[in-house]
Amino acid sequence: MKKTDQEAAVVEDGVAGENEGSTAPAGADDLTLEARHAKVAEAIKRNMLWSAGAGVLPVPALELVAVTAVELKLVKELADIYGVDYRKDLAKAAVLSLIGSLGSVTLGKMLAYSSLKTIPVLGYVFAVASVPALSAAITYAIGRIFEAHFEAGGTLLDFDAARVREYFRTEFANGMKVAAATVVPKSAAGEAAA
Numbered sequence: 001m002k003k004t005d006q007e008a009a010v011v012e013d014g015v016a017g018e019n020e021g022s023t024a025p026a027g028a029d030d031l032t033l034e035a036r037h038a039k040v041a042e043a044i045k046r047n048m049l050w051s052a053g054a055g056v057l058p059v060p061a062l063e064l065v066a067v068t069a070v071e072l073k074l075v076k077e078l079a080d081i082y083g084v085d086y087r088k089d090l091a092k093a094a095v096l097s098l099i100g101s102l103g104s105v106t107l108g109k110m111l112a113y114s115s116l117k118t119i120p121v122l123g124y125v126f127a128v129a130s131v132p133a134l135s136a137a138i139t140y141a142i143g144r145i146f147e148a149h150f151e152a153g154g155t156l157l158d159f160d161a162a163r164v165r166e167y168f169r170t171e172f173a174n175g176m177k178v179a180a181a182t183v184v185p186k187s188a189a190g191e192a193a194a
Contacts, residue, residue, distance in 0.1 A: 031081075036081060036082075036151075037147075039081055040078060040143070040147050043074060043078060043081065043143070044074065044139070044140060044143035045182065047070055047071070047073060047074040047077070047139050047143065048139045048140050048143075048175075048179065048182060048183060049136070049182075049183060050070045050073075050139075051067050051070045051071065051135040051136050051138070051139035052132035052133070052136040052179070052183040054067045054069075054070055054135060055067060055131040055132035055133075055134070055136070056131070056132055063131065063135075067135045067138070068092075068095065068099075070139060071138070071139055071142050072088065072091050072092060074142060074143050075091040075094070075142065075146055078143065078147060078150055079091075079150065079156070082151070084150055084154075084155050084156065085155065085156070086156065087156055087157075090156040090159070091156055094156065094159050095142060097161035097162075098141070098145065098161050098164075098165070098168050099138060101161065101165040101168055101169065102169065132179075133176065133179045133180065133183060134176075134179075136178075136179040136183040137173075137175030137176040137178070138172060139175070140171065140172075140175030140178050140179065141168050141169075141171035141172040141174070141175045142168075144174075144175075145167065145171060146159075148167075149164075
């Protein structure tokens with residue numbers, strides 16, 4: 001997986017920590033760089049699918065809790081790959097801060113789509129066509145943010161969500177494209193992005 005200019009800037013700004021010169025972050029498995037990136041990519045994709053699945057749960061509030069749980073599971077898996085100590089409280093604070101950085105329009109859209117599930121048949125169909133793509137895109141963005149952070153030697157203790165908000169928004173937009181190709185039919189992903 002090739003690093004984007006924005007990922008490189010995140011690392012160069014010192015957001016992630018001190019191990020920038022090494023090929024493997026301190027504590028990472030003895031995997032080659034390519035093997036580690038493949039393992040990370042697989043974890044992100046798998047959790048995107050879980051997140052999309054949670055997005056179809058029929059109870060609006062329950063789906064949001066389930067999606068957040070999937071995202072915390074993803075951060076735990078990435079921490080394990082990189083040999084980083086995992087603390088649920090720090091991961092939860094980071095994930096919620098990143099999600100909050102999407103802004104009220106995107107979050108409002110997700111909540112509105114989710115609440116449509118309370119309308120029999122058509123409301124549920126529209127919500128199921130929209131919420132999984134949004135959920136998967138958020139999960140993708142969280143995975144990419146923590147991949148860059150852990151790859152540069154960062155930990156949950158030194159994670160600064162405020163410094164990576166723009167990068168997170170960019171990865172969310174990329175995640176919508178990946179979700180369209182991976183998780184949901186093209187017509188549904190287009191409706192979610194609108």
